[in-house]
Amino acid sequence: MSDKDKIDPVQLMRDWFIQSEKMWSDAMTEFMADERVANSSGRFMQEALHTQRMFSESMGQYLSNLNIPSRNDFLDLKDRMSQIDETLNAVLIELRDLRKQAGTESTASPRKKPARTRKADQDSSSPASGQKKTASEQTEPQSSQT
Amino acid sequence: MNATATPFMADPEEITQAEVDARVDQLIRRTIERNIPGLADLPQTESDLEVGPTPKELVYAQDTAQLFHYQSPVDEVYRVPILIIMSPVAKGYILDLAKGQSFVEYFLNRGHDVYMLDWRAPRANQSQLSLANYVQDLLGNCVNQVVEDAGEPDVTLVGYCMGGLLSLCYTALNSGGPVKNLACFTTPINSDGMTLHQRWVRSKSFDIDLLIDELGNIPSELINASMQALRPLQRNANQLSLLNNVQNDDFVKASMRFERWANDQIPLPGVMARDWTNDFLRDNLLVRNKLILGGKRVDFGGITVPFLHVAASFDHIIPEAASRDLINLVSSEDKDEIVVRGGHVSLVAGGNAMYRLWPKLDEWVSARSE
Numbered sequence: 001m002s003d004k005d006k007i008d009p010v011q012l013m014r015d016w017f018i019q020s021e022k023m024w025s026d027a028m029t030e031f032m033a034d035e036r037v038a039n040s041s042g043r044f045m046q047e048a049l050h051t052q053r054m055f056s057e058s059m060g061q062y063l064s065n066l067n068i069p070s071r072n073d074f075l076d077l078k079d080r081m082s083q084i085d086e087t088l089n090a091v092l093i094e095l096r097d098l099r100k101q102a103g104t105e106s107t108a109s110p111r112k113k114p115a116r117t118r119k120a121d122q123d124s125s126s127p128a129s130g131q132k133k134t135a136s137e138q139t140e141p142q143s144s145q146t
Numbered sequence: 147m148n149a150t151a152t153p154f155m156a157d158p159e160e161i162t163q164a165e166v167d168a169r170v171d172q173l174i175r176r177t178i179e180r181n182i183p184g185l186a187d188l189p190q191t192e193s194d195l196e197v198g199p200t201p202k203e204l205v206y207a208q209d210t211a212q213l214f215h216y217q218s219p220v221d222e223v224y225r226v227p228i229l230i231i232m233s234p235v236a237k238g239y240i241l242d243l244a245k246g247q248s249f250v251e252y253f254l255n256r257g258h259d260v261y262m263l264d265w266r267a268p269r270a271n272q273s274q275l276s277l278a279n280y281v282q283d284l285l286g287n288c289v290n291q292v293v294e295d296a297g298e299p300d301v302t303l304v305g306y307c308m309g310g311l312l313s314l315c316y317t318a319l320n321s322g323g324p325v326k327n328l329a330c331f332t333t334p335i336n337s338d339g340m341t342l343h344q345r346w347v348r349s350k351s352f353d354i355d356l357l358i359d360e361l362g363n364i365p366s367e368l369i370n371a372s373m374q375a376l377r378p379l380q381r382n383a384n385q386l387s388l389l390n391n392v393q394n395d396d397f398v399k400a401s402m403r404f405e406r407w408a409n410d411q412i413p414l415p416g417v418m419a420r421d422w423t424n425d426f427l428r429d430n431l432l433v434r435n436k437l438i439l440g441g442k443r444v445d446f447g448g449i450t451v452p453f454l455h456v457a458a459s460f461d462h463i464i465p466e467a468a469s470r471d472l473i474n475l476v477s478s479e480d481k482d483e484i485v486v487r488g489g490h491v492s493l494v495a496g497g498n499a500m501y502r503l504w505p506k507l508d509e510w511v512s513a514r515s516e
Contacts, residue, residue: 014386021383028378033342035349042351049360079269089207096203114218116225116298118257120512 195403198239200250205261206291209275210234210268210415211284213291216250216260224515226326227259227296229289231309234280235369235414238264240407240495241306247400249494249504256508258515259296263288263309265412273362273416277425278439280418281315289316293324300326302511306494307332307464311432314446314472315439321448327514329454329507330472332464332490335446336433337426339467342376347427354423358416366411373411377462381408404491433471446475452514453478456503457485458493482510 031037056071063070069077206213230250232238241249241262253260263285268275275284292301301324305313310333317325337344346352357364374381384401391397414422431437437444453476457466466485473483484506488498 011390014390018383018387018390021379022377025377025379029342029376032375033345035345038345038349039351041346042349042353046351046353046356049356053360075270079271082267082269085266086207089204089212092204093206096205112221114221114223114259116223116259116296118222118224119516120224 195399195406196244197403197406198242199245200242200248200254202262205295206288208284208287209272209279210266211288212264212266213288214238214262214264215295216254216262218254218259220255220257223257223259224512225298226300226302226515227261227292227298228253228302228304228511228515229292230260230262231285231303231305231313232262232264233307233309234265234312234418235308235366235412236306237407237410237412238262240491243403243407243495244400247495247500249499252500252504253508253511256512258508258511261288261292261295267366267413268363268415270362273358275415276417277315277421281312282319282440285312285316286320289324300324302327302329302515304329304507304511305331305333307490308334311335314449315437315444317451318444318446318448319439319442321450325451327452327454327511328449329456329511331456331494332458332461332469333455333472334426334464334468335472335475336468336470337428337430338433339465339469340427343372344427344430346372347423354420358420362416364414364416364419366413369414370409370411373463380462400496404495408491433475435475446472447477449476450478452480454481454507454510455483456493456507457483458488458490459485460488461490461493463490480514 032041060070060072201217202214203217204212205215230238230241232241242251245251250260250262289301289303293299303313303317303325305311305328310330313328313330314333314335317323317328334340347354361368384405388398388401391401425431425437432444435443435445435447453473455469455472457464457469459466473481484503486493486498486503488502492498493503
């Protein structure tokens with residue numbers, strides 16, 4: 001009996017889930033779109049925001065006493081790194097501009113600058129069709145839904 | 147008990163836990179090495195996953211905007227450069243995932259001069275950036291930079307998702323400007339087609355101002371969660387699909403790259419999020435030509451340049467209903483719409499895109515780039 005002939009019940013379960021996922025997801029999304037659910041989600045979000053603020057304020061104090069950085073400290077650090085990144089970007093742009101002014105090619109692109117003379121192939125589509133194309137374009141298998 | 151027995155025949159009491167662990171470890175390693183060829187070659191960490199391999203240079207940067215120019219591998223390019231505008235919540239490397247799977251690489255090889263407007267995460271003090279800033283200042287300055295850098299008066303804009311929306315608004319507000327052609331992929335313009343998000347923001351208890359006051363910028367985790375809510379079990383299905391294909395190295399690598407990108411969202415500046423929520427999702431001003439940006443009304447009827455709209459028939463993030471009015475609102479005489487079978491991401495990256503969309507787009511842009 002070859003491997004192909006063997007029935008793997010776990011794989012069958014997985015395949016069943018993959019096939020029926022959209023149906024379950026649609027049902028869950030429809031439930032979440034219900035006005036009452038949307039209302040309670042909004043209320044939950046408000047409460048969660050208040051709770052998070054209270055919690056982060058009180059925890060921030062404890063962490064500070066213990067000399068341990070809090071999430072906000074890391075976010076500040078992230079901001080500082082972003083500023084440094086931005087400054088480095090400015091330097092890179094300045095260098096690129098200087099190279100351009102000096103007429104020297106970039107180290108990243110040592111090739112000659114391409115000429116802007118290319119023409120469209122003879123078999124290219126003609127402009128202005130104004131038609132909506134649907135059925136003829138639907139060639140991809142239904143599995144590609146990501 | 148025979149004292150000269152082999153280790154496997156030894157008295158269980160004589161075998162230590164460490165020996166058992168070592169044997170099990172060896173057995174598992176050997177099984178993996180024998181049965182899953184090439185597993186050792188798989189990336190061990192996220193940083194091992196090479197994404198965005200096409201050589202590029204930073205041309206311009208302002209606030210959250212970064213303008214890149216890709217190195218052309220050919221000697222002759224079309225006159226009109228292409229500027230790709232990414233969604234402000236998504237990283238641009240989805241269009242340059244890996245060698246051979248790259249939208250950017252494809253267009254470079256087809257003789258186009260390619261620039262990309264990619265976005266950075268906003269800092270806390272950049273939460274005041276609005277939709278008008280994104281359209282008129284950041285995108286506007288990048289378009290001007292492309293014109294200056296390429297030395298050509300025209301540019302083709304290619305916008306993806308919210309990037310398409312920014313491109314549309316910019317083109318509508320700057321008719322007579324440098325935009326020669328405009329192509330938009332899965333671009334939301336009608337929030338009536340985005341039922342779940344519209345109901346959430348229209349509920350009495352949803353308070354975007356509170357959210358912004360508390361958080362400043364909208365964190366990427368929240369954006370990711372709101373996207374996942376549109377198809378809550380899809381990620382689980384993808385994981386099971388990965389398990390089914392675990393012996394296929396290429397599948398695993400591609401899946402890891404997509405997964406990395408899907409988890410690598412960009413936070414949205416607070417004021418921009420408020421504009422998106424109030425003006426677009428709640429009041430649906432865009433489709434009614436009533437959106438005001440920087441004191442000017444955004445009227446899609448003012449768009450007269452050649453226009454291409456591409457929608458995906460299985461897009462759950464921007465469903466067809468959210469974008470299908472676009473083709474009728476634009477005044478261009480030369481306009482086309484293509485509906486491709488696929489999802490929000492597979493439309494632009496992956497097999498569906500590579501063999502269906504990219505050649506179509508290349509054909510469309512090439513014919514208008516001389």
